[in-house]
Each structure stands twice: as structure tokens, then as C-alpha cells.
Amino acid sequence: MTNQFSRYLTKKKPLIKRLVTELSFIFPYVSVLGTDVNGITIAVDKKSTQVIPSQLTESGFVIKVFNGFVYHEYSINEISEKNYEKIKFDIEKLVNEQSSIKNVTVDVLKEEPLKKRFIRKNIGADYTPDQIITLFKAMVASGIAVSEQIVNARVSIENTEISKMFISTHKELEQYYTWSNPRAYVIARKGENTKYAYDGFGMNSIEQALNQLKKSIIETAQTALQLLDSTPPTPGFYDVITDPSITGLIAHEAFGHGVEMDMFVKDRALAKEFMNQPVASPLITMHDGASAIHSVASYFFDDDGILASDTVIIDKGILRKGISDALSALQLKTKPTGNGRRESYKRKAYTRMTNTFFEAGNDNLDDMIQSIDDGFLLVDTNNGMEDPKNWGIQCTAHYGKEIKNGQFTGKIVSPVVMSGYVIDLLQSITAVSKDFEVIGSGSCGKGYKEWVRVSDGGPYLKAKVKIG
Amino acid sequence: MINQLKKALQANPMVHDYLINEVKTISHQAFFVMQKLETKRLVETNEYHVTVYHRFNLDQMDYLGSASFAISRKYSKLELALKIEEAIYAASLIKNKTFELVQGQKKQSWKEKPITDHPFEAIDAIASTFFAQSSDTIRFNALEVFHTQTTTHTVNSRKVDLTKTTYKIMVEAIPSYDGETQKVELSKFYHYKHLDLVIIQNDAKTALKDVEVRYLANRIEKRFRVDVILRDQEVAEFFENLISDYSYDQVYRQATDKVIGDAIQKDVLGEWLSIGLIPTSKADRFDRDGVILKPIEVVENGIIKNYYGSNQYAQYLNFEPSGIMDMIRVPKGKTAFSTMQKKPHLEIIALSGIQIDIYSGYIGGEVRLAVYFDGKHYRPVSGFSFSGNIDQSLSSLRLSKELTALSNYQGPKYLKLTNMEII
Numbered sequence: 001m002t003n004q005f006s007r008y009l010t011k012k013k014p015l016i017k018r019l020v021t022e023l024s025f026i027f028p029y030v031s032v033l034g035t036d037v038n039g040i041t042i043a044v045d046k047k048s049t050q051v052i053p054s055q056l057t058e059s060g061f062v063i064k065v066f067n068g069f070v071y072h073e074y075s076i077n078e079i080s081e082k083n084y085e086k087i088k089f090d091i092e093k094l095v096n097e098q099s100s101i102k103n104v105t106v107d108v109l110k111e112e113p114l115k116k117r118f119i120r121k122n123i124g125a126d127y128t129p130d131q132i133i134t135l136f137k138a139m140v141a142s143g144i145a146v147s148e149q150i151v152n153a154r155v156s157i158e159n160t161e162i163s164k165m166f167i168s169t170h171k172e173l174e175q176y177y178t179w180s181n182p183r184a185y186v187i188a189r190k191g192e193n194t195k196y197a198y199d200g201f202g203m204n205s206i207e208q209a210l211n212q213l214k215k216s217i218i219e220t221a222q223t224a225l226q227l228l229d230s231t232p233p234t235p236g237f238y239d240v241i242t243d244p245s246i247t248g249l250i251a252h253e254a255f256g257h258g259v260e261m262d263m264f265v266k267d268r269a270l271a272k273e274f275m276n277q278p279v280a281s282p283l284i285t286m287h288d289g290a291s292a293i294h295s296v297a298s299y300f301f302d303d304d305g306i307l308a309s310d311t312v313i314i315d316k317g318i319l320r321k322g323i324s325d326a327l328s329a330l331q332l333k334t335k336p337t338g339n340g341r342r343e344s345y346k347r348k349a350y351t352r353m354t355n356t357f358f359e360a361g362n363d364n365l366d367d368m369i370q371s372i373d374d375g376f377l378l379v380d381t382n383n384g385m386e387d388p389k390n391w392g393i394q395c396t397a398h399y400g401k402e403i404k405n406g407q408f409t410g411k412i413v414s415p416v417v418m419s420g421y422v423i424d425l426l427q428s429i430t431a432v433s434k435d436f437e438v439i440g441s442g443s444c445g446k447g448y449k450e451w452v453r454v455s456d457g458g459p460y461l462k463a464k465v466k467i468g
Numbered sequence: 469m470i471n472q473l474k475k476a477l478q479a480n481p482m483v484h485d486y487l488i489n490e491v492k493t494i495s496h497q498a499f500f501v502m503q504k505l506e507t508k509r510l511v512e513t514n515e516y517h518v519t520v521y522h523r524f525n526l527d528q529m530d531y532l533g534s535a536s537f538a539i540s541r542k543y544s545k546l547e548l549a550l551k552i553e554e555a556i557y558a559a560s561l562i563k564n565k566t567f568e569l570v571q572g573q574k575k576q577s578w579k580e581k582p583i584t585d586h587p588f589e590a591i592d593a594i595a596s597t598f599f600a601q602s603s604d605t606i607r608f609n610a611l612e613v614f615h616t617q618t619t620t621h622t623v624n625s626r627k628v629d630l631t632k633t634t635y636k637i638m639v640e641a642i643p644s645y646d647g648e649t650q651k652v653e654l655s656k657f658y659h660y661k662h663l664d665l666v667i668i669q670n671d672a673k674t675a676l677k678d679v680e681v682r683y684l685a686n687r688i689e690k691r692f693r694v695d696v697i698l699r700d701q702e703v704a705e706f707f708e709n710l711i712s713d714y715s716y717d718q719v720y721r722q723a724t725d726k727v728i729g730d731a732i733q734k735d736v737l738g739e740w741l742s743i744g745l746i747p748t749s750k751a752d753r754f755d756r757d758g759v760i761l762k763p764i765e766v767v768e769n770g771i772i773k774n775y776y777g778s779n780q781y782a783q784y785l786n787f788e789p790s791g792i793m794d795m796i797r798v799p800k801g802k803t804a805f806s807t808m809q810k811k812p813h814l815e816i817i818a819l820s821g822i823q824i825d826i827y828s829g830y831i832g833g834e835v836r837l838a839v840y841f842d843g844k845h846y847r848p849v850s851g852f853s854f855s856g857n858i859d860q861s862l863s864s865l866r867l868s869k870e871l872t873a874l875s876n877y878q879g880p881k882y883l884k885l886t887n888m889e890i891i
Contacts, residue, residue, distance in 0.1 A: 008541065036541075045721060049562040051535035051555070053517070059541040060513060075511040077540050094510050097588045099498075101595055103505040129535075129558040151722045192725055194827050232830045235691070235855055235891045266501050266610045268642060268653060327507075346511050348499060385820035387836065389644075389653045392851065394820040394834035415825045419834035419853045447640065447655055468832060468853030468891045 001206070003121040005176040006036035006163035008059070015079055016167050019063070023091065024169050028108045029066035031168035032079075033303055035059065035345045039160030042129055044136035046144060046152045051129055054160045056453070060345035062303075063087065067095050070103045071327060075346045106331055111170040111305075118300035120177040122161075124207030132157065135210055139217045143186055146221035149228065151194075154185040155217055159206055166305035175300040179453075180209040181441050184217045188224035195230065195414075197223035197398070198380070202296045202440030202455070226412050227399060233413035235468045239375035240400070240418075241368055241460050244437040248456025249381045249395045250463075251286055251356050252444065254422045255279070256456070257386035259288075259313050259322035260339070260351040260446075265331050269388040271319060279319045280426035285359040286314040288323050290338055295455035296440035297354035302326075304340035304349055311337050325351040343450045350446055358458030361432025368431045368462045369403060376400030376467075377408070378416055381442070391422040420466045431462035469542075470623060473518060476548045477625075482556040485521035485569050487628075489756050490514065490621040496587035500611040503599045508588070515540040517756075520552060522559040523566065533562030567783035570758040572627030578751040579633040583663050587615040590637070590663055597665050598641060601672040606680060608672075609653065610642040628758035632751045636661060636875070641672070643679040652682045654818050654837065657701075659875035661749070678817055682837045685848035688890060694840075696854050696888040697808055697815040702822045704877035706831075707743050707796050709824040711766045714774075716781035716789075726772060733770035738864040738886075739802055740769040745776055745793040746878070759791035770862075798879030801867025808866060808884045812843045814854065829858045831885070856888040 016032045023030040039054025063074045072095050079087065127135075136155050143153030158181045166173040183200040199216045203209050242250065255271065263269035271279075280286075290299045290308030301307050304326035311323050324332070325340030328351050341352035369377065380398035387393065399414035418425075438457035445451050470490060477486040495511040516539040523532050535558040537551055584590040591613045598608050619633045637660040644653040656675045660668070698706065710732065713724035726732070733741060746763040747753065754760055757779040765773050775787060782789035809815070820834040832855030840849045868882035 047720060048564050049533075051558040051562065053536055053538040057538045059539075070505055071507045073507065073509040075509065075513065077513050077515070078542060080542070090510070090512075094508065097508065099505050099508075099588070099592050101500065101503075101505050101592060101599070104501055106506070130561045133561055154721075187721075187723060189722075189725060194723070194725055196723075196827060230828065232828055232855070232857075235853070235889050266642070267644065267651070268609055270651075346493070346495075346513060348497070348507060348509060383821070383823075385834070387820065389651065390836070392820060392834060392836060394823075394853075396823055414828050415823065415830055417823050417830075417832055417834075417853065417855070419820070421851065448657065449640070466853065466891060468834075468855050468889070 001122045001126050001159065001161055001178055005119065005174055009034045009036050009163055009165045012079055013165065015081070015084065019079065019084070019087065020167055020169060022088065023065060027065040027067055031064045031166065031305060033062045033345065034165040036163045037160060039158060040129070041156060041158040042132050042136065043154060043156035044133060044140055045154035046140060049133055054158045056160050058344050062345050063091060065091060065095065066108055073348065104331070109326055109330055111168060113170045115172040118175040120204065122178040123205040127206050127210065132210070139214055143217040143221045146218060147188070147225055149188045149190055149225060150186060150221050151189045152187045153217060153221060155183070155213055157182045157206070157209060157213070166301060168305060171305050173301050173305055177299065178204055179296055180204070180206050181296070182209040182213040183441070184213060184220040186221045186224040188228050190228045193228055195224055195227035197227055200441035204294070227414055230399060230412040230414040233376070233400060233416055233467050237464060237466050239372050239462065240465050241372065241377045241462055243377065243379045243460060244435065244457040245381040245439050246378045246395065246397050247358055247458040247461050248356065248439060249384045250425065251358050251458060252353060252454070252456045253384040253386045253393050253395055254426055255286060255313055256288060256353045256356045258388040258391070258422070260353070261322040261324035261332060261334070262328040262351040263388050264322060265328050270391055271322065271388065274319050277319060278317050279423055280314055280317045281429040282317040283361055283429055283432045284314055284317050284426060285312065286357070287312055287359070288353050288356040290354040293355045293357065293438055295355045295438050296453045297455055302338045302340040303342045304336065306336045306338040306340060308338045323351055323353065325349050341452050343452055347450060350450060352446065352452050353444060353454050355438060355455045357438050357456055358432070358461070360434055360436040360459040363431040363433050365433045365435060365460050368433060368460060370406035371431070371462065372403040373405060375403050376413060376416065377403060382415060392419070393422050393425060394419045417468055418465045419468055425463060425465060428464040429461050433460035435459050469514065469516065470621065472548070473516065474623070476545070476552055477520065479549070480552050480556060482522055482560065483520050483552065484523045485625045487519040487569065487624045487757065489517040492619040493616065495614060495616040496591060497612070497614045498588070498591045498595065500595055502609055503602065503607055513540065520555045520559055521569070522556055524560065526563065530566045531563045532566040533559035533564060535559040535562070565784055567780050569624050569626045570628050570779055572624065572629060572758060575629040577631035578753045580635050580749055580751040583615065583635045583637060583661065591615055593665060594637070594639060594668055597668045598672040601669065601676055605646045606676050607644060608641050609644040612640040614638045622754060622756060622758045624758055630754045630758055632753060634749060634751055641675055643675040645679045645683045647683045650683070652679060654679045654682060678837065681817070681848045682850060685837055685850040687851040688840070688849050691891050693887050693889055695811060695813040696885045697813055698883045698885065699816070699881055700872055700874060702816065702819060703880065703883045704796060704874055705822050706824065706883060707798055707877070709826055711743050713826065714766055714772055715777035716775050716785050716787065717777055719775050720781045720784050728772050728774065730772050731770050732767060732772060733862045734859070735863045736770060738866050741767055741862070742769060742799050743767040744797045745790070746795045746797045747793055748795045755791040759789045761791040761793055763797070764790040794876055796877045796879065798867070800871055801869055801880040803866040803868060803884070805868045805870050805882050808868065808882060809841065813841050813884070814890065815839045824858065826858065831856055831858050831861060852890055854888045854890050856885060861885045
């Protein structure tokens with residue numbers, strides 16, 4: 001980790017400012033987003049070691065202009081004296097491409113003058129690849145040593161440092177921050193029966209991440225062994241307790257996607273018609289925001305150059321507010337919330353979630369478990385799918401621990417696919433624990449593409465769900 | 469840039485071999501909201517993925533360590549030397565089994581015929597065709613069109629120097645219906661290799677018809693068991709999951725206990741399965757390692773016949789590498805779609821996402837739209853889930869005679885799973 005803002009972007013800054021100034025003579029709005037993201041992923045299992053670039057690695061620019069009718073973007077790798085005139089020519093050519101289809105009616109993005117720099121360094125000791133590989137080999141060995149039934153164990157860490165610069169006529173912003181995502185994955189086998197377990201989390205410290213991973217690999221191995229005796233659940237309606245990862249998944253799929261306000265512009269979200277109405281149990285308060293908590297999506301400004309915020313989406317069961325990118329907010333005549341995010345400099349910015357969670361409540365987890373006659377404690381997010389227009393929901397937990405008469409029976413079910421109607425699910429919540437955890441290792445797509453890193457979480461919830 | 473990279477790699481004596489993957493992308497994109505143009509984008513990028521290899525001997529064992537880095541901007545000579553130094557240092561610590569890089573023969577290149585010389589005009593024509601099918605209440609609330617040209621150049625230290633250029637059009641469409649009592653929508657994805665406005669018109673009409681059916685759909689309130697017919701992308705995902713554990717790297721990592729010659733179908737009452745992998749087009753002739761691609765049968769008549777995948781892991785298992793291919797091919801089935809439809813069934817039109825867990829034998833998903841036939845009448849249904857056991861499904865499944873071609877799958881359009889639980 002360099003723990004400092006990209007020298008490359010700093011070097012490019014005068015030329016980018018010149019480009020913004022010159023294009024501003026032609027276009028009423030001009031901005032340039034510059035990204036320089038470096039990272040490394042190191043992975044070790046029983047048989048091999050990998051050192052590869054982080055999936056987030058990128059370096060490029062998005063030049064955005066508005067010609068009074070339509071927003072245009074040009075994504076490129078380089079801005080230099082050599083290609084400077086070509087860039088200007090290509091932008092004008094792009095803008096001059098005629099379309100036979102009418103454009104939306106949209107105003108120019110208005111900006112308040114703002115000049116700021118943000119730095120968040122990695123905490124604790126830095127580690128060289130050889131130090132990490134040595135530690136990982138010991139972790140893999142410890143995971144495999146848990147049982148003869150463990151056939152392979154894998155640990156990995158993705159360490160990333162992100163530098164972004166946003167320059168427009170009125171704004172000059174720079175941010176640098178780091179993140180580490182460790183993961184554990186274990187395969188167990190008994191005869192022809194194979195099962196796997198995983199764990200993933202995130203933090204702004206390689207040192208802490210590695211320490212936590214030591215413990216995680218052992219626990220993951222123990223979970224894989226337990227799963228060897230698992231069976232799929234019998235379909236039906238059950239009382240369940242959701243762990244913080246499943247709670248987060250519900251928040252994310254139920255009302256995270258549902259209040260992405262670019263979906264309001266496209267008339268794709270039912271939530272637009274339910275503002276200030278009850279949509280969940282009064283025990284539920286839900287947030288999203290890059291500044292709402294410190295996790296994987298805690299940037300200082302978004303890819304539209306809007307400062308991060310904390311949006312209270314649901315307040316005591318009442319739907320209060322959505323999240324937005326700059327262009328959607330402009331069209332809806334609302335204030336943008338700093339949720340404009342791109343998968344990379346090569347993609348468009350959409351309204352995206354950041355850190356999404358339910359607030360903690362007042363209930364004791366033990367009391368919640370004891371209150372279940374026939375149900376499950378659902379553990380570990382697998383995946384989920386949203387349906388903002390019709391409020392369907394599908395959330396998959398990797399496994400569930402059976403509860404009968406308030407006690408764990410020892411039986412494990414896997415996988416557990418919950419589905420149903422968002423409002424039914426959220427209104428069925430009858431207890432919210434005092435515990436609180438946000439898991440900073442998720443990836444979220446918009447529909448089936450545009451992947452960005454997100455965190456979600458919250459307390460344990462008690463709800464009634466359909467398991468199919 | 470490739471020459472600069474090659475020179476820098478050759479200048480470092482610790483670099484015993486190298487592999488460079490250059491990907492050049494030109495993408496024209498347009499985003500429509502409520503059938504009006506909102507944003508237009510142009511992407512022109514050049515990105516490099518470099519892998520360095522270091523051979524060494526320790527305690528009388530030979531090892532080949534490797535490490536990769538990505539570059540998407542100009543580096544000074546010094547910066548590049550430093551980047552290589554960091555990577556080769558990491559590689560020198562990695563005690564992986566040794567293998568040989570792909571040996572090149574001669575410089576070769578393949579190029580698909582461009583779909584169009586005027587991408588934005590083509591995008592305009594596609595969007596106009598979609599919108600022409602709509603009315604005030606049934607329309608596309610969102611439409612995104614991407615025309616992408618990708619040139620991949622793979623070079624290694626063993627004389628591999630291969631180039632391929634491919635083209636594709638991708639459309640994400642959100643057909644929406646504003647009814648008297650509610651508004652509904654579906655998500656649709658299309659991949660085109662040719663600009664055929666008749667096909668596009670039919671896709672648009674079908675999408676709008678499907679969303680109208682969703683509006684008419686009722687919830688299923690009772691629990692019961694019935695045969696389920698999947699189609700297109702869900703069929704592709706089903707087969708993809710079935711062979712995912714038989715890649716060389718998954719076998720090497722012991723993700724499966726199954727070996728070549730083992731059966732994946734038992735007590736077959738339905739149809740025997742054969743699943744293969746093929747290149748996506750005539751220009752898709754090599755993979756990221758420079759392996760020249762050849763179609764391979766992974767499963768033949770229910771038996772695992774071959775593993776598949778990358779050069780490195782193929783050599784670890786003493787196999788000839790097949791190369792990495794993205795297109796699944798399944799032979800035509802024996803059952804006509806009309807025969808599948810004779811008995812009571814649910815034909816699924818839209819799912820949240822099919823859930824398949826090979827290890828638990830689980831298959832299922834939340835259904836957004838299906839057509840239910842009870843033996844006498846057809847009716848659209850939604851808001852329920854289906855689930856079942858994969859092993860049981862494999863013994864009784866039926867594949868359609870009708871075929872489909874998607875971006876990642878060629879084979880039967882329909883697949884029938886028997887006796888699924890509906891809740």
C-alpha cells in the first residue's frame with residue numbers, strides 16, 4: 001500500500017483542468033472522472049498459489065458533457081498532450097451523431113463550488129506478498145488439519161487502494177482510500193457426499209484482516225463438516241431468525257434496489273407510490289449511505305462528484321426516502337444522495353447502493369431463538385434477486401440450523417431459498433436483536449450486470465418466510 | 469505498447485517466460501428512458517494483463533511460480549521495470565508445479581465480419597424497432613443497447629502471437645405494462661451477432677406479449693407437484709452447472725469426487741445427456757493462454773468423457789488442454805415441445821434467477837411468470853416457487869427437438885423436469 005493519492009492522477013490534473021476549461025466554451029456542463037485503482041489478490045490452497053491483480057484494478061477517465069439535450073460520455077485510458085486534440089475531436093463527433101429518437105427533457109447539472117481532498121490510509125502493518133503467502137500456507141494447513149474429511153482449503157485476500165479525482169467547472173475533488181477483503185473456502189467430503197463452506201469479510205486493515213482470517217478458516221472448516229450431514233429443507237412457511245448477513249441481504253433486495261431512484265425515473269419502482277406509507281414492521285429502520293458506516297462502499301464522493309451521505313430509507317416502518325445519482329435526482333428535481341456509482345470507468349453511472357443495513361433493536365438473540373417452535377436460524381448469504389416493480393423477493397442462505405421448541409436440534413438444512421412478497425416479509429418481523437454487524441465483502445449487480453462492491457448487514461431478525 | 473512490454477520483460481533475467489493479453493475495446497452505447505434517449509457513450513480502451521513466470525529448483529523439486537499485473541495506461545521505462553520486478557519477486561516465492569507454456573507456431577489472426585460500419589446508426593435502428601412495437605400502456609420503460617468490438621491479442625515468450633476480433637450487440641430491455649389495477653414489468657436480454665431487424669422486431673413483440681401475460685397472471689395459492697418446463701437461459705444455466713466441476717482446475721482442487729467414466733445420470737427413464745463446449749464463433753480460435761480451441765465433449769450419454777479448461781491445470785492432470793471455451797453445446801433432444809405440453813405442467817417464462825446447488829442436489833427458484841396447464845386449461849401464474857432434486861430430475865428429464873442459440877449456449881430450447889414441488 002502506498003497510502004497516498006495517485007501520483008499519476010496528480011500529474012494529469014493540469015491537463016484535465018485545461019480540457020474541462022476548453023470544453024466548457026462549447027458545452028454547458030463538462031466533468032472528468034479519473035480513476036487509478038491498484039490492487040493485488042493472493043490466494044493459496046492445498047495445491048497452488050496465485051498472485052493476480054485485484055478485480056477492481058483500473059486506470060482511466062470518463063469525460064462527460066451535456067449539449068443542452070443529451071448527456072454524452074467518453075471513456076478512455078489516456079489523456080495526454082499527444083491525444084489531447086483527438087479527444088476533443090472525438091467528443092464533438094460523439095455529440096454530433098444524430099439520433100432519430102427523441103431525447104428526454106433534462107436540465108444542465110448545477111454545481112456548487114467545492115474543492116476538497118480526502119485520504120483514508122490502511123491501518124496497521126503492511127505485508128509483503130511473501131509474508132502473506134507464508135501466513136496463508138499455515139492457515140491452509142490448519143484448515144485441512146481440522147478433519148480427514150477436509151479435502152481442500154483455500155484462503156485469499158484482495159488488497160486494493162483506490163484513487164479517484166473529479167474535476168468539473170466548479171468542482172475539484174480527490175479521494176484516496178484502501179480496503180482489504182479476505183476470504184476462506186473449504187471443501188469437505190464423506191464418500192460421494194461433497195459440501196463446501198465459505199466466509200468473507202472486509203476491513204481497512206490488512207493486519208486485522210489476516211488475524212481474523214486465521215480464526216475464520218478453522219470455523220469455515222467446521223461448518224463444511226457440519227454441512228456434510230445437511231439436507232435441503234422441506235418447503236413450507238417457517239418462523240426464522242436471520243443472521244446479520246441474511247438480514248443485510250433482505251435489506252438490500254427488499255428496499256435497497258426498490259428505492260434506487262433511477263428506477264423512479266424509468267417508472268420501474270413501486271416504492272415511488274408508497275412514500276411516507278408503512279411498508280415494514282414498526283421495529284424496522286433502514287439506512288444506506290457511503291458515510292452511514294465505515295465499510296467497503298465508504299467513499300467520500302461518488303462517481304458524479306457528489307459528497308457521500310447517510311439516507312434513512314425506512315424510519316420505524318415508514319418508507320421515507322430513496323437514494324439517487326446526480327442525473328436521476330436532476331430529472332426528479334430532488335437532491336442527489338451520493339449514490340452514483342460505476343462498475344468501472346468504462347461503464348455508465350447508475351443509482352447504486354453502498355452500505356445498506358437495518359438498525360439494531362432491543363431484543364435478546366437467545367430469547368428470539370427460544371420463541372421459535374418450528375423454524376431455522378438462517379446463516380451466510382449466498383445470493384439474492386430484486387423485483388422493485390412488483391416487490392417479489394428471492395434470498396438464498398447457504399444453510400439453516402433447525403430450531404424446535406426453542407432449541408437447536410443439531411440438524412442443518414442447505415441451501416435455503418426464501419421467496420415471497422417484500423411487504424409480507426418486512427411486516428412479519430416481530431423481533432430485532434441488539435446485535436449489529438455489517439459485512440463488507442459483497443458484490444451487487446443491477447439486474448444481471450454492472451457489478452459494484454457493497455456491504456450490508458444489521459441485527460438478527462425474527463420473521464415469517466416461505467422456504468421453497 | 470506490446471513491444472515496450474516485451475522489451476521490458478526480456479530485460480529482466482529473472483523472467484523465464486511471459487504471457488501478455490491485450491484487450492482493445494470499442495463500444496458504442498445508448499441508454500433510453502421511457503423510450504427517449506437519455507445518455508450516449510463511447511468507450512475506447514486498451515488494457516493489458518501481463519503474467520511473468522519464474523522457474524526454480526528447491527530441495528530437488530522443480531517449480532514454476534507466476535504472478536500477474538494489469539496495465540491500462542502508459543508507463544515510463546522505470547515504472548514498468550519496477551512493476552515487473554515486483555511481480556517476478558512474488559513469482560519467485562510461489563512453489564507451483566511446473567508446466568510448459570503454449571508453444572506458438574506462427575503469427576495468426578482471425579476476424580469476424582463487422583455487424584455494421586455505423587454502430588450508432590445500428591443502435592438507432594434497433595431502438596426504433598423495439599419502440600415501434602409499443603403502445604401507450606405496453607412499452608419499454610428502459611432500453612440499453614451496446615455495440616462492442618473486442619480485439620484480443622495474445623503473445624507469449626514461446627512464439628505465440630495470435631489476434632482475434634469479435635463483434636456483438638447486447639440489448640437489455642424492460643417491457644412494462646400499465647394495467648388498470650397494477651403496473652408490471654419483465655427483464656429481457658438479447659445478444660445479436662447480425663443486424664436482422666425482423667428477428668429484433670419478433671423479440672420485441674414477444675417481450676411485450678410476455679409482460680401483458682404477467683399482468684393477467686394470478687398467484688398460485690395451493691401447494692402441489694407438477695412437471696416444470698424451463699426454456700432458453702435457464703436451460704443454459706442448468707447445463708453450465710452440471711459440468712462446472714469437471715474443469716481441470718476444479719478437478720485438480722478436488723472440488724468433485726467424480727472422475728472420467730463416472731455416470732452423472734442414474735436409472736434413466738428420460739433422455740441421455742450429452743454436453744460439450746465449443747468456441748463462440750469462427751474467429752474465437754484461441755484462449756487467454758494461446759491454446760487453439762477445439763470442441764470437446766464433456767458428458768456423453770450421461771457419462772463424463774473429458775475434463776476441460778486451461779493449459780496449466782490440464783498439464784497438472786496430464787491431459788491435453790482443451791482451452792477455455794464459453795459456449796455450451798447440447799445435441800437436439802428427442803421430445804417435441806408439443807409432446808412436453810400434453811400433460812399438466814408449468815412452463816416458466818421468467819424467473820428471479822434459477823438456483824442450482826449441485827452439492828446438495830437442489831434446483832429451484834422464485835417464478836415471476838409461468839403458464840400453468842392443468843390438463844384442460846392454460847392460465848398465467850406468478851408469485852410462487854418451484855423446487856426439486858437434481859439427481860431425480862436427471863433420470864427423468866426431457867429435452868426438446870426445438871433448438872435455440874444464445875450467446876453462451878446452443879441446444880434444446882426447452883427442458884422438462886418432472887415432479888417439482890410448487891409452493
